[in-house]
Amino acid sequence: MDEHHAAGEFTVKLFGWSKERRFVVVPNGSGNQGGVGRQLIDVPGYTFRVWVTNRSEAALELWRDYKRAGLRGATD
Secondary structure (H helix, E strand, O other), rough: OOOEEEEEEEEOOOOOOOOOOOEEEEEEOOOOOOOOOOOOOOOOOOOEEEEEEEEOOOOHHHHHHHHHHHHOOOOO
């Protein structure tokens, strides 16, 4: 997305869900920033922001919108 951030995404239908949902993941290489949420995976030196969304915009646009709105994502 820029020189410091990359993004990945996938869709999955979890148990009990009626349909697949889109997950957008943005790793942050600056380590734990004291954010809220739960730790999903342990990767030393990284934290991750994860959004489950029905929006269709590119990951970069979602990241910018959520960052502007102050929505930190499921993990930080």
